[in-house]
Amino acid sequence: MTETITYAWRGDFANAELATLHAQGFGHPPGDEDWRARVVRHSLGWVCARDESGELVGFVNVAWDGGGHAFLLDTVVSPGHRRSGIATRLVALAADGARAAGCEWLHVDFEDHLRGFYVDACGFRPTAAGLIAL
Template sequence: MSAEVDFRVRFPVLDAEVSRLHHAAFGGKYELRPWRAQLEQRSKSWVGAFDGDVLCGFVHAVWDGGRHAFLLDTAVGPGMQRRGVGTTLVSTIVSDLKASGIEWLHVDYAPHLTEFYTAACGFESTEAALMRLA
């Protein structure tokens, strides 16, 4: 991992910055999303990874208002992948969520990410179900 990478909890979010990173990490059509408003309304915590002044990684956790949170949008820019940025993003948000009283953290992931979430990040693999609504 680059010595310049700095992990910031609940950093001041710029919509275009997170939207660009999300697009670079996940592809598809670029969409400018209102990240800041969404995070402030629905998320218990968020973490950004910065290489200098450039956002190169991001994750957030929405919550149920109680003791459960749900990890979403773990993204690392293509140039920073496989360098420990994703693992550090997750461990940083886990620490922040624990400190805020969250007891259970859930995450859904595609099968190719099983090793990342279970072996690297410490999640226990469980059964779950999913229904596409649109």
């Protein structure tokens, strides 16, 4: 039997649960960031994924420039729920939310080992980009 996952554009979350999920996904100790204030201030939206028990099992942030460009940040799925399609659905819903807001482009930066996910599974096309470490 497949577990039911629910998704919510601009879904509610507690700072502690997102800090824990982010730490699991990116390999650092949970911090005390005010995630809620950060995304409300800087983001077009975000998508939360919750399992049947209500646990936050996935998240993606959609930052933007206030116009036609949106940017995916912090795509993360809890270790026990990976490889089940949650991340692909998070990205699809993020794209829907950005499109509905009038954005023309959705950008994402990723490490080489995630190319198959973003390019093959999610439909991003490769582009040249630059980066300066600050």
